[in-house]
Amino acid sequence: MKPIVKIEKLKKLYRIGGLNPAYLTLREAVGGALMRPFRGRGNNTAGTSPNEFWALSGVSFDVYPGELVGIIGRNGAGKSTLLKIMSRVTKPTRGRAALYGRVGSLLEVGTGFHPDLTGRENVFLNGAILGMRKAEISRKFDEIVAFSEVEKFIDTPVKWYSSGMNVKLAFSVAAHLEPEILIMDEVLAVGDAAFQQKCLDKMNDIRQQGRTIFFVSHNMPAITRLCKRAILLEKGKIISDGPSQAVVNDYMTASWNASAEKVWEDRSEAPGSDVVRLKAVRIIDTEGQTTGAVDIRQPVGIEIEYEVIEQGHPLLPSIEVFSEEGLNLFSAHDTEAEWRRRPRPAGGYKSVAWVPGNLLAEGNLLVNVSIMSHVPVTRLHVNERSAVAFQVIDTQGEDSARGDYIGPMPGLLRPLLRWTTSDDTKRDLH
Amino acid sequence: MTFNTSEIPSAQRKSASKTLDSASADVEEILLPLEDKPRILIESLEAGVRLELGELWIYRELLYFLTLRDIKVRYKQTLMGAAWVIIQPLGTMLILTLFFNKLAGLQSGTIPYPLFAYSGLLLWTFFSNAVVNSTNSLVSNTNLITKVYFPRMFIPIAAVGAGLVDLAIASIVLIGLAIYYQVSFGWKILALPIFISLAVGLAIAVGMLISALTVKYRDLKHALPFIIQAWMFASPVIYPPGIVPEKWRWLLNLNPLSGIIEGFRSALIGRAFDWPAIGAAAAITSALLLCSVYVFRRTEDTFADLI
Numbered sequence: 001m002k003p004i005v006k007i008e009k010l011k012k013l014y015r016i017g018g019l020n021p022a023y024l025t026l027r028e029a030v031g032g033a034l035m036r037p038f039r040g041r042g043n044n045t046a047g048t049s050p051n052e053f054w055a056l057s058g059v060s061f062d063v064y065p066g067e068l069v070g071i072i073g074r075n076g077a078g079k080s081t082l083l084k085i086m087s088r089v090t091k092p093t094r095g096r097a098a099l100y101g102r103v104g105s106l107l108e109v110g111t112g113f114h115p116d117l118t119g120r121e122n123v124f125l126n127g128a129i130l131g132m133r134k135a136e137i138s139r140k141f142d143e144i145v146a147f148s149e150v151e152k153f154i155d156t157p158v159k160w161y162s163s164g165m166n167v168k169l170a171f172s173v174a175a176h177l178e179p180e181i182l183i184m185d186e187v188l189a190v191g192d193a194a195f196q197q198k199c200l201d202k203m204n205d206i207r208q209q210g211r212t213i214f215f216v217s218h219n220m221p222a223i224t225r226l227c228k229r230a231i232l233l234e235k236g237k238i239i240s241d242g243p244s245q246a247v248v249n250d251y252m253t254a255s256w257n258a259s260a261e262k263v264w265e266d267r268s269e270a271p272g273s274d275v276v277r278l279k280a281v282r283i284i285d286t287e288g289q290t291t292g293a294v295d296i297r298q299p300v301g302i303e304i305e306y307e308v309i310e311q312g313h314p315l316l317p318s319i320e321v322f323s324e325e326g327l328n329l330f331s332a333h334d335t336e337a338e339w340r341r342r343p344r345p346a347g348g349y350k351s352v353a354w355v356p357g358n359l360l361a362e363g364n365l366l367v368n369v370s371i372m373s374h375v376p377v378t379r380l381h382v383n384e385r386s387a388v389a390f391q392v393i394d395t396q397g398e399d400s401a402r403g404d405y406i407g408p409m410p411g412l413l414r415p416l417l418r419w420t421t422s423d424d425t426k427r428d429l430h
Numbered sequence: 431m432t433f434n435t436s437e438i439p440s441a442q443r444k445s446a447s448k449t450l451d452s453a454s455a456d457v458e459e460i461l462l463p464l465e466d467k468p469r470i471l472i473e474s475l476e477a478g479v480r481l482e483l484g485e486l487w488i489y490r491e492l493l494y495f496l497t498l499r500d501i502k503v504r505y506k507q508t509l510m511g512a513a514w515v516i517i518q519p520l521g522t523m524l525i526l527t528l529f530f531n532k533l534a535g536l537q538s539g540t541i542p543y544p545l546f547a548y549s550g551l552l553l554w555t556f557f558s559n560a561v562v563n564s565t566n567s568l569v570s571n572t573n574l575i576t577k578v579y580f581p582r583m584f585i586p587i588a589a590v591g592a593g594l595v596d597l598a599i600a601s602i603v604l605i606g607l608a609i610y611y612q613v614s615f616g617w618k619i620l621a622l623p624i625f626i627s628l629a630v631g632l633a634i635a636v637g638m639l640i641s642a643l644t645v646k647y648r649d650l651k652h653a654l655p656f657i658i659q660a661w662m663f664a665s666p667v668i669y670p671p672g673i674v675p676e677k678w679r680w681l682l683n684l685n686p687l688s689g690i691i692e693g694f695r696s697a698l699i700g701r702a703f704d705w706p707a708i709g710a711a712a713a714i715t716s717a718l719l720l721c722s723v724y725v726f727r728r729t730e731d732t733f734a735d736l737i
Contacts, residue, residue, distance in 0.1 A: 006468070008461055014735070088579035090734040091475050096461050098468035111577040114499055116506045121499075128495040129578055157506075 002100070003062035004212050005086070005181060010095035012056040012081050012236075055081040056092070057236040065101075065180075068203070068213045070227035070244055072220070072251050077233040079216045083107060083185050086214065101180030101212070104130060108185070110170030115159035119150060119169055122158055126173045140176045147198070148172035168195055175202045182206060183214045197407030200226065204406065220248050220324070221362045224293075224393050225406065248391055249292035252364055258389035260292035272306070272371075273381040275313050279348070280305040281369050283390040296362055296394040296402075296414065302353045304369055306382070311346040313373045315339070315381075319353050320368040321360075322386075329360070329412055358401065358416035361409065362394035479728050486581050493584045493591070500563075500592035515596040516603050519551040526551075526668050538670050541699050542611045545604075549695050550667040552604055553625075556597040557633050557687065558658050564589035564637025565654055568645055572737050582730045583723070586641045590633045597626070608698065616700035625694040628715055632686055635719040642726045645733050666691055671707075686711040686718070 056078045084090045087105035112129040113122050127137040148169040230247035232240035240250040253259040261282040264270035270277045284301040285291045294300040320331040366389045371382040401414045505511045530536040531543040538546035564586035644650045665687040682688050689711025
């Protein structure tokens with residue numbers, strides 16, 4: 001199969017002073033032109049002067065028809081610049097992008113909505129701006145309005161709309177674009193949960209029709225759920241490109257400096273006291289393999305490897321689990337009978353805390369690890385924050401609490417409950 | 431792989447000549463020719479300017495919607511709506527007639543001064559509003575320019591197009607005045623659309639050029655009111671070209687608006703056409719339009735980064 005999008009060595013240089021270079025005034029331009037002969041020939045390939053920066057510095061990848069590619073990275077990594085170039089809003093400084101199909105891009109919901117125009121007028125205007133033909137908009141008009149849920153107000157100027165209504169109408173127009181390549185920047189961050197679900201369903205439809213979607217988001221669960229492939233950008237370069245779960249793990253490693261495993265090779269640098277020292281912390285699956293991505297249905301183990309230097313202390317290893325937003329989900333202490341309240345001989349130990357499957361909600365989680373002793377007084381020997389990180393993955397249609405729903409599910413926990421439904425219709429008949 | 435191998439050396443030559451002094455950095459930037467022709471090819475600015483006028487045709491409906499937007503927005507929430515379009519030139523005409531014609535005794539030859547002034551003001555008001563609106567159009571549509579691709583040319587063109595509705599409404603008064611002064615319409619009246627088209631062409635050319643430059647040089651916004659005022663006095667709007675000495679008349683005709691306004695009046699009252707002036711106006715307008723399209727295409731790729 002041939003790629004539908006071919007990005008080659010794409011680079012984009014911006015001058016500092018924000019992304020908008022200071023506006024030139026005529027005087028500066030005229031002065032600059034007069035001075036140019038005395039300055040020597042400008043060289044804009046090699047090196048970067050201090051007031052320039054490469055928003056993209058050599059990005060290449062191919063995308064095949066029907067792929068849904070998630071683009072992730074921290075703010076300023078170059079995601080938006082990449083999408084802007086692919087949407088033809090701005091030109092690259094170097095390199096080339098070849099697109100083998102009609103492109104629809106949605107860098108912002110509601111681009112071109114005019115507050116004084118009615119919903120109806122804006123649907124046509126916005127549709128035309130996004131590249132739809134008038135006949136096409138007329139044909140889909142009823143569908144667009146029905147999808148947006150603002151039928152009643154379609155002849156009201158949009159300045160009287162709530163921001164939610166505005167966004168719904170705007171997304172509806174864009175959702176009915178039928179390009180072969182769809183480019184979307186963080187558009188799912190809008191609307192209420194029910195509407196987000198509709199948007200995700202629509203995206204799924206679009207993909208199933210064999211069209212290609214580029215999707216920028218900071219919502220990692222959405223990325224792993226929707227996209228098979230993800231691309232991680234950092235400082236204008238691709239640092240990871242592959243299956244979305246692996247790439248999201250890399251993102252976690254890069255942004256939290258925490259991965260699925262942390263090992264302290266050098267004893268002197270390992271966190272700890274004169275009593276006990278950490279050797280390693282890792283996330284393991286039921287087979288004992290280190291893993292950064294865990295199926296929501298499977299138990300996950302947090303393995304703490306440590307060395308007791310000074311014998312005779314009863315030790316209490318413990319963990320704390322945090323969501324990506326920094327919410328403390330729970331903490332737990334080692335309550336295993338064998339070593340409880342028992343002074344430990346010196347030597348190496350390995351404690352594993354098993355978190356049951358179907359408990360945590362999907363998302364990225366960070367784990368703090370500590371080791372305490374309580375005799376004679378409480379003493380904290382080890383307290384390693386964000387020692388390891390992992391992500392919980394919930395795939396639609398599997399045997400989890402998600403069921404057949406693909407939208408965002410709120411909540412920090414996602415237990416699989418036993419449901420019973422009795423069929424009352426038959427009883428009513430008698 | 432079946433790419434055309436004969437193209438590789440030329441591609442290498444092209445990029446090698448670009449930066450002789452950084453040959454090592456250049457090696458990694460060589461792009462092989464593409465196997466298939468893509469639907470959309472996005473290249474760096476150095477790849478050159480393509481006019482791609484065919485693209486304007488593909489997007490033609492957008493021009494219609496943008497023009498419609500500009501028209502609708504203009505009269506929403508105004509009390510008298512389109513009446514302003516008539517009040518403005520009509521009021522100006524009355525003032526000019528009082529001061530220049532009645533008090534200062536300025537004469538306009540075969541054509542009654544109120545009709546003379548109104549016909550001039552009609553085109554002038556259209557032209558100056560069109561230039562001012564299209565100059566500001568790009569900057570006031572920043573949100574569109576930085577978020578979505580379409581031919582940017584349509585923004586200033588739509589601003590000019592929206593002014594045509596005003597022109598049509600204001601023309602009703604012109605017809606009324608012509609009937610009042612018992613003008614006998616002849617076949618020459620058929621030439622009116624030609625002069626209106628020239629005025630539209632000139633407004634697009636000037637508006638597009640200034641709007642493109644305004645994105646980069648914001649001073650133009652401040653210079654514009656002065657340019658417009660000077661241009662009005664350089665055009666036979668309130669005075670007939672006859673008051674300019676014969677030997678300086680050519681200078682007046684370098685301003686394409688003189689040929690257009692005078693030609694418009696001739697067509698209206700059936701006066702003889704001043705062919706050299708009209709020819710000069712048509713030639714200068716066309717040249718300016720071509721130049722403006724080129725400058726616009728050359729600079730539009732940087733709009734999103736500069737605006």
